[in-house]
Amino acid sequence: MAFGKKKEKIPAEQGVPFFKTRKFKYGSISTGLTIVFVAVVIIINVIFSLLTDTYSWKLDMTSYNLYSISASTRQIVNSLTRDQKIELTVMYNEEEYPEQFRETVKRFANLSDNVSYTFVDPDVNPAALTAYGAEYSIQEGAIVVKNGDRVRVIAFNDMYESNSSTGSVTYKIEDCLASAVLYVTKEEIPLVYFITGHGEEGYDSFMNLIANNGADVEEVKLSQLSQFDPLARVMVICGPMMDYSETEIRQLQEFLANDYNYERDIFFFSNPEAPALPNLDGFLADWGFQLENNIVLESDNYSAATYATSSDSVPLYLIPSYTEEEVSGVKITADYLSVVPNARSITLLFESSGITETTALMTTSEESYAKSSSNINAGYKKADGDPQGPFTVAAVATRYKYANNVAVESHLFVAGSVDMLGANYMNYNGNSNFLYRVYQMMADENESEIVGASKEARSTSMTLDTATVRNASIVFIAVIPAIFLIIGLVVYIRRRYL
Template sequence: MAEIRSQFGTRSSRVGSYSFILTAVVLAILITVNFALSFLPDSYAQADLTANQLYSISSQSKVMLSSLEDDITIYWIVAAGQEDEYVEKLLHNYEDYSSKVKVEKKDPDLNPDFTNAYTDEEIYNNSVIVECGDRYRYISYEEMYEVSSTDYYSMYSSADEFSGEKLITSAISYCTTEELPVVHVLEGHGEAELSTSFADAIETDNLETESLSLLNGESVPEDVECILINAPSTDISEEEKDMLIDFLEGGGRVLILSGTNTEDELPNLKAVAEYYGISVLEGVVVEESTDHYIFNMPVILMPEMGSSDITDPLINDNYHVIMPVAKALDVSEPDGDVTVTPLLTSSEDSFLKADGYNIETYEKEDGDTQGPLTLAALATKDIDDGNQMQLVWIASSVLLDEAYNQYSSDANEDFVLNALEMMCEKDDSVSVRSKSLTNEYLTVSTGSASLIKVVTIGVIPAIYLIVGIGVVVRRKRR
């Protein structure tokens, strides 16, 4: 016994005892801290290390949530054990960030009739209903994932993007907005139908659309504030031209997409723009600067963007508009009380091919107009009663084509949406992008692509070769 007691009294045993006690104390501290952290909101206790911040809400959503005055209830329709990881984390983030947001879980097996008051659509697990007072919006789980690829043999579809935050933030904004702005879409002249993607983007942006015909009227209806004219194939009448000018003179806003297409010359529609210092030049813009076109196609332009309320959000986020087959605009001679701002311009190496669709070469010829050339412009004029006339002309009929919009990572749609938001005076707009689950398109000009090829195929291998030869020569000399 004395021997055992003497062993515990040695220096090594005392050091061992101290180490054991210290380890126990550290473990106790870690357990206590971990237990305390479990009571903190996920946004404070966990870090989102995913490349696209899939488990976080964006700064735009946070700004909107910080300004909430009314209580928001988000009903999460999901059966036990069927919770989607992304949706669950996203909803917790909304609830953690704002005390005005409350998430309630509704099991469709236990509450089969709950959704009947909100929608008659088929209900999928992880669908969401956002409600504030008398306003609500149903978001189907299928809408949260954007699917664009399907394996032909297995028929298995894979989701490319997660749109949960974009849809929920839009729904909250919708539910807390009493009256939504309306964009009136002109019809009756063979206008191109809005793409499904752009129509969805308008709805998500909480803008409503209504059809507008001026064929049988004497003036633009008084409740119309913003008109969208999308790629008409035939001209407006002389009477419609006068109606649009009167509308603009009263502080109206008009956005026109019209460029090189199969349409006729559209003299009356062009006269509306000419009245405010924007003249449409016939032909097709061709780029010679490889930094300003893509896909080795000098008519698929990647124009420069001038600073404006429309373009600044894109410039700040380093996005590029892709503009296929465009005409040019002359904005050199506006009236004294009209201000014309170029929005998109080609490079100084570009030129306007006078032959238009009949061009046989991308080389500059006699009669072609040298750049830089304006491709989209904004005309404004202050009206006596404090209103402002706004006219935007975008000189491409296919800017909103879904393929080109996808190549631009939605920058084309955002460009047009920014213009509509400005025209509708939509100051509370919240633009949240879908989050990629795979890869996003990288918009690279032809010149940059060529440089990358030279560096990766030529320069880097050459460096390795030179270094290798040097090493071999040095070893032989030894």
């Protein structure tokens, strides 16, 4: 051994097998933890993806709530009894069905264990289109709703409406599904007549409202109706421009009397532009109503609606108050305000007469006034001699008898405005809600939420100026990549000297 010679420093891991080195040890642990972490993330992602697809665990971030289920639909589905099993069969390939429709079907079915769904591809199984019988015309894209032996088919084109002028699309699939469930679960499907032949018009929205809530609707002419269908419970007369014959008036009377069994009802909506209708006026008077030859206007800004493009109220667009009285044990009101345009006032000839009682349902404010139909074109400003409000613009009469100590009733509802049935006004929740409450009272149906959850979606564009585009480009092209590059360098340097 040579003294005075400095010993060379030998690296601590020189000659040690690589798999026993500290670098391999720490690297293996790091790699193993990474593999385990990635595997756990993948497994969790797969599990939640399956659960999301099965139970629609997705947040609806759309501005129009296109994928959300309304409270009224939830109430309908939650009211299903144990023996009511709803089967939804979508006649289309699941992957190719429009996403908004596909997601709505799944969310609808997930509301209850009593609802199930399946997709059937007609290209693979063409017999499915005729499996429910020749009476059903089933096309690709349709949804078949079935409960026991009762079937309702929803055509694909009925699930949406497009407006080429505004570029909007109104999705009605939830409405259609809820309506179909009501239809296939009712013990007895009521029939509602919509009378034609006298210039009646403007009732499409009201007819759709009734049909969407589980009733059959039929347009008929009284002159061609030899007898009433036993299931016919309600008749609707919308703004006739010609008088009814004496024979037709007798038909109205016989319909309501129902061989003195009652339990039938009529809606009557007046058209202020109609000429004198003496036969119909006599029919209404027998039930306690007189339609005045006037137009009601409103000077109270809080009781009149405004144009969408103006803050000024329009005196013809009435926002009446609802009655606090009950009719047949039911308080008829709505959760929202109604708009009643171009309305005639209704005089109640009596409150009670024999077996008939009348009740005002909608009244205007004390600031309202009326002008005769002949003077309305001269202007809306109140003049001396104009009758002062409040006025009744909607009312109902009840005629009853007792059978086995139970009251059986027929009703006649009268409104001074047929225009309140227009699509623009029925879109106000108050109009639809109020009229459906009247219908429920008349048809003696259980009180439930109204079906009406159509969702409108509009295509929108985003406008960006040059500065915004430049700044966004700098952030996404330079700043964010630079941040990740710096983080990567720091991690690399730290690991380099482990």
